[in-house]
Amino acid sequence: MRVLLWHVHGSWTTSFVQGRHEYVVPVTPDRGPDGLGRARTWDWPASVVELPPEELAGAGIDLVVLQRPHELELAERWLGRRPGVDLPAVYLEHNTPLHGHPDVPDTRHPMADQAAVPVVHVTGFNELFWDTGDARTTVIDHGIVDPGQRWTGELPHAAVVVNDPVRRGRSVGTDLLPDLLAAGPVDVFGMRVDQLPSADGLTTHEDLPQASMHDELSRRRVYVHTARWTSLGLSLLEAMHLGLPVVALATTEASVAVPPEAGVVTTRRSELRAAVARFLADPALAAEAGAHARKHALEHYGLPRFLERWDDVLEDALRGGGAAG
Structure with missing residues (x-):
């Protein structure tokens, strides 16, 4: 089938487009949020084509994967x-309810109480916390393109991956960096990490291509997942695939994603710091912990299972069925 989706989440889309379908992503002259087109820092197959909005109506689209509320209107207009109604659709929810929302865990999802478009969540935690009313929902856990066992741990540094750490602040655990620095050197990777205040032992690596970031992560001794309130970070699952041991906050989906033998998952600052130091x-x-992390990631977040689950949901939507389960 020919699937339309917007390039919203590069890492997730990289896995999704490894499937057996054709994928169309809108592209606009400014390559803005509604027309980013093909990825430039991820490796996407030739089955992904970018088309301007004016060509979409004649592009033979069979189904649309929506990821943001306003895409309902964009899809109808374009x-x-x-x-x-006239086009099979699935709504993919990447996120937890908005951090800081006064009604968590009673936050109403924008697709709540409708029967036309099933809602797919990327973690069980998200499905549990969003109030979708009578809308049909299911969970498809993340799947990762396996980068292979690469860990060397040659640098006795902790690695953190986070985008926009200054603006997002406590939700991604930026305030925890001084605690980590007390345990040893910390290398932070991601977009706009160069905005972090300088500190002894802290090094930033700004917006590396995915392959380069995997190489760099693999040289670090341990991966630290500092997020308090985000959906399950794909960088965490990528680090586990690479063979890094994990130290993570026991929040949202992390306690499910990281088994005890793969590292340490805790809500205690002192235990976080002590685990990194060890x-x-x-x-x-x-x-040893990294080997367990990779084994668990391959078994639970492998690409074949992910694509098979998505095929089931897409085919069901195409037939006009639901995604409940």
């Missing part, structure tokens, strides 16, 4: 068909 000081311990 395709001349209404998602869920891994930095003991390469053999880090290697």
Whole structure:
């Protein structure tokens, strides 16, 4: 089938477009949020084509994967068909309810109480916390293109991956960096990490291509997942695939994603710092935990399972069925 989706989340889309379908992503002259087109820092197959909005109506689109509320209106305007009515559609929810929202865990989802478009969540935590009313929902856990076992741990540094750490602040755990620095050097990767205040032992690596970031992460001794309130970070799952041991906050989906033998998951600042220090000081311990992390990631977040689940949901939507389950 020919699937329309917007390039919203590059890492997730990289996995999704590895499937057996054709994928169309809108592109606009400014390559803005509604027309980013093909990825430039991820490796996408030739089955992904970019088309300007004026060509979409004649592009033979079979189904649309929506990811933001306003895409309902965009799809109707650009395709001349209404998602869920004239065009099969699925709504993919990447996120937890908005952090800071006064009604969490009672936050109403924008697709609540409608039957036309099933809602797919990327974690069980998100499905549990969003109030979707009578809308049909299911969970498809993330799947990762396996980068292979690469961990060397040659640098006794902790690695953190986060985008926009200054603006997002406590939700992504930016305030925890001084605690980590007390355990040893910390390298922070991601977009706009160069905005972080300088500190002894802190090094930033700004917006590396995915392949380069994987190489760099693999040289670090331990991966630290500092997010308090975000959906499950794909960088965490990528680090586990690479063979890094994990230290993570026991929030949202992390306690499900990281088994005890793969590292440490905790809500205690002191335990977070102590766990990082232990891994930095003991390469053999880090290697053992990293091997468990990779094994668990391959079993639970592998690409074949992810694509098979998505095929089931897309085919069901195309037939006019639901995604409940």
